[in-house]
Amino acid sequence: MNNNGVNSIEIKKINRQTIYKFLYRHEPISIQEIAYTLNMSLPTVTQNIKELYERGLVIKTGLFESTGGRKAKAISYNSTARYAIGLDVTRNHIGAVLIDLSGKVIKNERRQFPFINSKEYFKGVGNYVQAFIEDYNINTKDILGVGIALPAIIAPDRETVSYATVIDFKGGKVSAFSEYIPYPCVFSNDANAAGFAEMWGDETFENVVYLSLNNSVGGSIIIKKNIYEGYNNRSGEFGHMTIVPNGRACYCGKKGCVDAYCSAKLLSDSTNGNIAEFFRLLSIGNKEQKLIWEEYVSHLVIAVNNLRMLFDCNVILGGYAGAYMDDYIGEIRELASKYNTFEVDGSYLRVCKYKLETTAVGAALILVEDFIKNI
Template structure:
């Protein structure tokens, strides 16, 4: 079958998108640099820049020093041209962020709002979104949409939930949220969303495993900057790998799952549900927390080594517990190195860059990615 020929409109869009993407990752760039980088003529670049400026998607940021002739204009993307809202829906809370096109968090809040598969709940979420937008002072017309991350497995089209144990939403649909939210709504798996956020803007990191240490353990596998979904859209369910055969009972009903040994809840349960209090007491060398931490790291090292052996790429720790790992990463790297057959150190292991609301940010970034693709 012959390849479909591109018409002039297709070519124009491809050129415009290439120019915008270059500016997105290389701010304050001259027209000459853009033309050279994307291999287009100066007139073509100039015309596309004019169109992007008219749409207020790019701005002039100043002038470069003269090299003998007219000073070249410095161009950059207008990060405040559009905004995106992200929700992190959990069993007991709704976290919310607003981000601009660069991924910068404009505002974030977290409401205690227990999940319930009822019209009243979804109506309440819609009200929280509208109140949040008003508090941000964002013009509604500039909002790309609302990304909604859930602790659930989604069907292929990501419209419907196929499996949900943490929240009672099996068979649920994005329309239940969209009925009360006046913007485009997109569902995401919570760990996939957080993993997506971690790779955003990382030009030299293409393959990674993200291990989410929230109150339930999850994760995502990212290959060539794309989330690997798996045959049944269940990839990255690291919380249900068995690390202790016949061990503790997981919430899924099986025994010995990673979740039963490495969820953030294991730590926070020792301090009445407060993960920050756990780490405060750990820093103060309280014996119960020190002993629990030693056991926690031992099991976590097993899980991390298994992921390294399976995927042979960097592993990023995130989630509630992962956000506190920075000061303990050296000792954890030593533990995983001891279990590694091939490597003498654990430098492949790193801590998340988003310490706050990574899941909500990732859900919002999916709409930003779609917007960039559409330019």
């Protein structure tokens, strides 16, 4: 075997990926500037751009003045070369998104669709996915696949559920879904997917803790842009940190877990499950909601401060409840900082930027990331 041959193929692949990743993160730019910025030779860049262009992965977006006064072609990655579908499977609903390579949401939908571990259910999901993209004239070969986020612990193969209590799917396989879906499917944990979406495209910070305040509380830990999975893929299970010894019963069977105090349900139970209505009533100073909110926040800030003490990085409030907290972030920061040994301000605490279907977007972005890695 000729080692030099293998090496040159590897180098070629690395160059192609470097150029594509660079284009993915930047505004349209000339071949000359790509070569200059990446410290590559002009022929190398030209050859790679030609190949990527022939594959439809980059586009020429027009002419602009280059430094020599000569008009140069601007090169950009083609955000509509591929698409990905994301599903957020919950106990009672399915949220779905269709995104392009940039992560832009082309379509999103959420509907009642109770999870049942049965062939009828998985077949129903398959039909739903087909109908969901029907209106869009997308070539099926341009669909990277379907990312399926579950309220469950996922094994490292991304195809098996190793633990689940919110839905009855322990030991479940991705093949249960993919039997009825004609695209590659991968599982992800719901909170990890949401955290991943929040970090996507953000160059300003590398480490973040995402606290997912849905009807069950979870989260994810992202270190250097990668999800920290833990040894059993159980990292970020913030919902089951004990904050009140012998406290309220948690659905997991233990007592005093964060989930029993910070689930979005505690808020929306007062408004027939409607979280938007809860925050509307809170905003107009309705007494019942105000009392519920104060009690809720008093526990939330303990969880938040614990996360700050543990990770010393930004903490994002997400999930159904987190998405509504923009107007209250000042108050929450102030209360959280009262527990903080080192800091007087709580500016490390943020509200999520994606307000809709974050989890489904993140599940789909995992396929986009795979695609970029293997370009």
